[in-house]
Amino acid sequence: MLNVGKIEEGFVLDHIEAGKSLSIYHHLQLDKLDCTVAIIKNARSNKMGKKDILKVECDIDTLDLDVLAFIDHNITVNVIKDGEIVDKKVLVLPKEIKNIIKCKNPRCITSIEQELPHIFVLADEKKEIYRCKYCEEKASESTYAW
Amino acid sequence: MKHLMDPLDFSVEELDRLFDLADDIAANPAKYAHACEGRKLATCFYEPSTRTRLSFEAAMLNLGGQVLGFSDAASSSASKGESVSDTIRIISCYADICAMRHPKEGAPMVAAGRSGIPVINAGDGGHQHPTQTLTDLLTIRALKGRLNDFTIGLCGDLKFGRTVHSLINALIRYNGIRFFFISPPELKVPDYITDLLKEKEIEYEEVIRLEDCMPELDLLYMTRVQRERFFNEEDYVRLKDFYILNNDKMALAKDDMLVLHPLPRVNEISVEVDDDPRAVYFKQAQYGVYVRMALILTLLEINV
Numbered sequence: 387m388l389n390v391g392k393i394e395e396g397f398v399l400d401h402i403e404a405g406k407s408l409s410i411y412h413h414l415q416l417d418k419l420d421c422t423v424a425i426i427k428n429a430r431s432n433k434m435g436k437k438d439i440l441k442v443e444c445d446i447d448t449l450d451l452d453v454l455a456f457i458d459h460n461i462t463v464n465v466i467k468d469g470e471i472v473d474k475k476v477l478v479l480p481k482e483i484k485n486i487i488k489c490k491n492p493r494c495i496t497s498i499e500q501e502l503p504h505i506f507v508l509a510d511e512k513k514e515i516y517r518c519k520y521c522e523e524k525a526s527e528s529t530y531a532w
Numbered sequence: 533m534k535h536l537m538d539p540l541d542f543s544v545e546e547l548d549r550l551f552d553l554a555d556d557i558a559a560n561p562a563k564y565a566h567a568c569e570g571r572k573l574a575t576c577f578y579e580p581s582t583r584t585r586l587s588f589e590a591a592m593l594n595l596g597g598q599v600l601g602f603s604d605a606a607s608s609s610a611s612k613g614e615s616v617s618d619t620i621r622i623i624s625c626y627a628d629i630c631a632m633r634h635p636k637e638g639a640p641m642v643a644a645g646r647s648g649i650p651v652i653n654a655g656d657g658g659h660q661h662p663t664q665t666l667t668d669l670l671t672i673r674a675l676k677g678r679l680n681d682f683t684i685g686l687c688g689d690l691k692f693g694r695t696v697h698s699l700i701n702a703l704i705r706y707n708g709i710r711f712f713f714i715s716p717p718e719l720k721v722p723d724y725i726t727d728l729l730k731e732k733e734i735e736y737e738e739v740i741r742l743e744d745c746m747p748e749l750d751l752l753y754m755t756r757v758q759r760e761r762f763f764n765e766e767d768y769v770r771l772k773d774f775y776i777l778n779n780d781k782m783a784l785a786k787d788d789m790l791v792l793h794p795l796p797r798v799n800e801i802s803v804e805v806d807d808d809p810r811a812v813y814f815k816q817a818q819y820g821v822y823v824r825m826a827l828i829l830t831l832l833e834i835n836v
Binding site: 491493494495496497498499501502518519520521522523 | 639
């Protein structure tokens with residue numbers, strides 16, 4: 387088993403579905419942060435069989451947890467301070483997400499007015515369905531444009 | 533300030549008040565003839581729709597107001613690349629209320645977000661056309677005396693027809709509504725609608741032919757079956773007659789059944805049906821003016 391050292395301050399994102407850590411890395415825009423990031427893929431998990439883990443050493447206000455909740459609200463977010471877990475954040479689906487995914491409906495007003503923010507609204511919490519605020523097109527994997 | 537983007541923007545109680553006002557306008561047009569004097573309606577139509585535009589303009593003129601606007605994108609600054617947000621900010625300086633039609637879905641909503649005046653969605657692509665739904669509801673209420681406890685058949689292109697989807701969504705807020713969906717298999721009502729009906733335990737049945745349900749209907753809402761929607765010509769030829777309403781099919785219907793149609797009609801209702809007293813699609817256009825008059829007064833918060 388590979389060992390990755392403790393972090394002093396930041397987040398440990400645990401129980402990420404195996405193989406999704408890189409996508410989360412990009413959605414959280416970790417590539418733009420000047421901080422230490424450990425990406426652990428396919429770690430053994432009693433609960434999930436295998437899982438991914440992200441360790442991010444950064445100020446705890448840096449990350450946009452709404453994005454994370456939208457991507458997968460089953461991820462465990464451990465907040466680390468002085469090398470210890472001080473909090474476990476429960477992720478709830480955000481009511482609205484802005485500029486995380488892009489509406490791909492060619493008939494949507496966002497297709498011609500480039501400066502408009504791409505806003506998706508939580509339409510069905512049970513089924514976890516988001517719809518474009520403007521044209522009500524359902525968000526799907528294919529709408530993940532950034 | 534209230535806008536109208538979606539027929540469901542108004543609660544059932546707000547709709548009742550709107551329809552009460554429309555009824556009063558229909559009964560006492562003179563009382564409202566000067567209600568909007570000194571007010572202006574801007575009709576911003578980025579794509580042509582003569583019927584809807586004229587209905588809005590007639591509504592404002594009947595209220596003593598004035599109208600200005602454009603009837604296609606080519607004659608507006610959109611052709612120079614101006615955004616909807618910028619256009620509405622300018623229009624807000626010229627008019628008191630705006631009716632906007634746009635080929636792109638959500639454009640009126642973008643306008644409403646930037647507008648200093650109430651915006652009415654007069655149709656945005658295949659998305660919403662709320663004043664058509666209000667027209668349909670007012671017609672039913674005025675001629676049937678109620679918006680609950682009836683069986684309605686919706687016939688034609690139920691897959692792509694936005695007026696049908698909006699009407700279903702608006703009607704399921706009332707009690708005792710039962711639906712018959714009459715369409716070729718290719719143009720069936722989308723699953724998200726039937727899922728919603730199942731969830732709300734609303735009775736519905738999908739049938740292929742009009743004759744299969746005519747005797748049971750209190751209302752029949754006809755829409756056009758377009759040739760280009762079919763996968764092949766053979767299917768179109770085989771099925772198209774099922775969806776043409778004529779006197780033979782009307783003979784199967786109840787004496788007080790009403791036939792509605794959002795218009796324009798092409799050939800899905802035979803002209804011989806026009807003289808049948810149960811055919812109310814031309815009256816519907818008149819109710820469309822009343823409901824738009826009531827809507828303008830409501831959004832401008834004018835009490836007469």
